[in-house]
Amino acid sequence: MHTAKIANKQIVILGGGTAGWMTANLMAVKWQKSGIKITLVESPAIGPIGVGEGSTPQLKSFFDQLGIAEREWMPACHATYKNGIRFNGWSSRKGFESYFHPFASRIDAFSAPALFYNSIHRRNGLNVDCHPDRFYLSAKLAEQHKTPIPEHNFPFPIGYGYHFDAHLLGQFLSTKAKALGVQHIQAKVVNVGMQTNGDIAHLQLDNGSKISADIFVDCSGFNGVLIQKALKVPFVSFKENLFNDSAVAIPSPVSQPLRSQTISTTMKYGWAWDIPLTNRVGNGYVYSAEHCTAEQAEIELRKKLNLLDSDVEARHLKMKIGRVEKHWHRNCLAVGLSQGFIEPLEATALHFVQETIERFIEVNEKNHFSDNNQDEFNQQLNQRFEGIRDYIVAHYRLSSRDDTDYWRENSANPNISNQLKHIVKGWMTGEDISQIIQQAKIQSYYPPFSWLCILAGYGIFPKQLTDVPQDNPAHKYDLDYVDDFIQRSSLNFKDHKTFLDLHL
Ligand SMILES: Cc1cc2nc3c(=O)[nH]c(=O)nc-3n(C[C@H](O)[C@H](O)[C@H](O)COP(=O)(O)OP(=O)(O)OC[C@H]3O[C@@H](n4cnc5c(N)ncnc54)[C@H](O)[C@@H]3O)c2cc1C
Incomplete structure (x- = not known):
C-alpha cells in the first residue's frame, strides 16, 4: 500500500503526447497546491503520434476545469466545432x-x-x-x-465536441502545464529500475540521470514502456473483433463552406475520416493490413481526395487494438495509447484519457493515496473499454456493404x-x-x-x-x-x- 503524505508525493509522467499533457494539466490543477511535484519526461526523438483530431463533448469539461476559454485554445489549435x-x-x-x-x-x-x-x-x-x-x-x-x-x-x-490540430493542442497544453509548475524534461527513458517489491523505482534517462517518483504515469503511447514492458501487464487484443490495424493520413486544403461535423466514409478495406479545421482538412484511411497493402490504401485515399498527382506527404501509422489487463498496477497508471485503443471511428480515445485521469484523481483523494480501490478501478475501465468496443464492432458487423472480402468477413464475423x-x-x-x-x-x-x-x-x-x-x-x-x-x-x-x- 502506498500511503505517504500527499505533500511529499512525486509524480512522473512518461510521454508528452496529448495523453501526457492532459494528465499533467489535470493533476497540476487538482494537486499542485497540495505540494505534489509533477515532472513530465518525453523524448523529442520519438515524438507524439500527432493524430487524434476529433473529440466528444467531454473535452469541454477538461478545458472548463483548467479555466481555459474556447476563445483562447481554439484559435491556437485551428479548432472547429463538431455537431x-x-x-x-x-x-x-x-x-x-x-x-x-x-x-x-x-x-x-x-x-x-x-x-x-x-x-x-x-x-x-x-x-x-x-x-x-x-x-x-x-x-x-x-x-x-x-x-x-x-x-x-x-x-x-x-x-458538441471539437476538431483540432493534435500537434498544436499538445504544444498549447505543454505551455499551460509548465505555467502550472510542471517540470519538463526532454530525454529518452532507456531503462526502468524496479524496487524489490515489484514497484517502479526510477527511470534511467539517456542523459545519464535517474528520476524517482511515488507514482509513475505511463503516457508513452503504443510503446507502453512502463505498464507493458517494465511491469509486464498482459495486453488483451481486440483483433478478432476489430480488423483495422493501420492508417494513412493526408491533409487537404481547407473546405468551403466550413463544415461542423466529422464525416466517416466507408472505403474498400476500412473507412476514411474527414475532419475540418480552420486551416486544412484532416483526412485519413483506417484499414486492415491483412486485406490491403499500405500502398493500395494510400492510392485509394488519394483518389478519394483528388490528390493522386499531388506531392503532399502521406503519413503511415500502425495501431495496436485492445487494452491492457490492468490500467493501474502497482505504482503505475497507464493513460492514453499505452492503456489501449479501440480505433478512432467514434473519436473516443481522448474521452477515455480524460476519464481515466479524473477517476484516478477522485479515487486517490477519497482513499488518501492508498491502492485500496485498484481492482474496482481496473474493472470499471475494462467494462468501459468493452462497452465502447461493442458499439464500434456493431458498425462493421451490421454493415451491408459487401463488395470486398473485408466487408464480407466483417459482416460474417462470429466474434461478437x-x-x-x-x-x-x-x-x-x-x-x-x-x-x-x-x-x-x-x-x-x-x-x-x-x-x-x-x-x-x-x-x-x-x-x-x-x-x-x-x-x-x-x-x-x-x-x-x-x-x-x-x-x-x-x-x-x-x-x-x-x-x-x-x-x-
Ligand atoms: C489513426 C488514428 C486516429 C485517431 N483519431 C482520434 C480521434 O479522432 N479522436 C481521439 O480522441 N483520439 C484519436 N486517436 C487516438 C489519439 O491519437 C491518442 O489517444 C492521443 O493522441 C494520445 O496519444 P498518447 O499521448 O497516448 O501517445 P503519443 O502521442 O504516441 O505520445 C507518446 C509520448 O511518449 C513519448 N515516449 C515514448 N517512449 C518514450 C521513451 N522511451 N522515453 C521518453 N519518451 C517516450 C513520446 O516521445 C511521446 O511524447 C487516433 C489514433 C490513431 C492511431
Whole structure:
C-alpha cells in the first residue's frame, strides 16, 4: 500500500503526447497546491503520434476545469466545432446510405421521442419514418454548416465536441502545464529500475540521470514502456473483433463552406475520416493490413481526395487494438495509447484519457493515496473499454456493404460479444431499445439514442413494409411538427465560419 503524505508525493509522467499533457494539466490543477511535484519526461526523438483530431463533448469539461476559454485554445489549435459524425456508405439499403450520429442535447426531448416510438412500429412493418436525421437538431445544424452555440436568448444548450490540430493542442497544453509548475524534461527513458517489491523505482534517462517518483504515469503511447514492458501487464487484443490495424493520413486544403461535423466514409478495406479545421482538412484511411497493402490504401485515399498527382506527404501509422489487463498496477497508471485503443471511428480515445485521469484523481483523494480501490478501478475501465468496443464492432458487423472480402468477413464475423448479440436480437424482435440498453446497464458507454441511430440509421428493420392508415396509433407523432420545430430552432444558430470569425 502506498500511503505517504500527499505533500511529499512525486509524480512522473512518461510521454508528452496529448495523453501526457492532459494528465499533467489535470493533476497540476487538482494537486499542485497540495505540494505534489509533477515532472513530465518525453523524448523529442520519438515524438507524439500527432493524430487524434476529433473529440466528444467531454473535452469541454477538461478545458472548463483548467479555466481555459474556447476563445483562447481554439484559435491556437485551428479548432472547429463538431455537431456529431456523419456516416456515409455504411449501409447499402435504399434511403439509408447515410446517417448522422449526434451528441446528446436536452432539446432532443422535444423531437427524439417520435423516433423511438416510430422505430417500434417501423420494426413491426408499419410505414412510418424513422430515419434518425429527421429527429435531431444537431443533424440539421451539421447539414446547414452551423455552429452548435446558440444565440444568447435561445434557452437550450446543444451537446458538441471539437476538431483540432493534435500537434498544436499538445504544444498549447505543454505551455499551460509548465505555467502550472510542471517540470519538463526532454530525454529518452532507456531503462526502468524496479524496487524489490515489484514497484517502479526510477527511470534511467539517456542523459545519464535517474528520476524517482511515488507514482509513475505511463503516457508513452503504443510503446507502453512502463505498464507493458517494465511491469509486464498482459495486453488483451481486440483483433478478432476489430480488423483495422493501420492508417494513412493526408491533409487537404481547407473546405468551403466550413463544415461542423466529422464525416466517416466507408472505403474498400476500412473507412476514411474527414475532419475540418480552420486551416486544412484532416483526412485519413483506417484499414486492415491483412486485406490491403499500405500502398493500395494510400492510392485509394488519394483518389478519394483528388490528390493522386499531388506531392503532399502521406503519413503511415500502425495501431495496436485492445487494452491492457490492468490500467493501474502497482505504482503505475497507464493513460492514453499505452492503456489501449479501440480505433478512432467514434473519436473516443481522448474521452477515455480524460476519464481515466479524473477517476484516478477522485479515487486517490477519497482513499488518501492508498491502492485500496485498484481492482474496482481496473474493472470499471475494462467494462468501459468493452462497452465502447461493442458499439464500434456493431458498425462493421451490421454493415451491408459487401463488395470486398473485408466487408464480407466483417459482416460474417462470429466474434461478437453476448452483449452485442443480445442488443441486435432485441432490436430484431421488436423490443424497446431503451429498455434493452438500460437492463444491460450499458447506457453510460453508449446511450439508447446512439444505438437507435446506428440500427435505424442503417435501415435494419425485420419486417416488410405495410402502409398504415393515418388514424392508426402508429401515427401518434405529427412529423410536420417535428420538421418545423427543428427548422425553427436551427434559426437560432449562426453559420459556423461566421461564428468563429466573430467570436474566436
Ligand atoms: C489513426 C488514428 C486516429 C485517431 N483519431 C482520434 C480521434 O479522432 N479522436 C481521439 O480522441 N483520439 C484519436 N486517436 C487516438 C489519439 O491519437 C491518442 O489517444 C492521443 O493522441 C494520445 O496519444 P498518447 O499521448 O497516448 O501517445 P503519443 O502521442 O504516441 O505520445 C507518446 C509520448 O511518449 C513519448 N515516449 C515514448 N517512449 C518514450 C521513451 N522511451 N522515453 C521518453 N519518451 C517516450 C513520446 O516521445 C511521446 O511524447 C487516433 C489514433 C490513431 C492511431
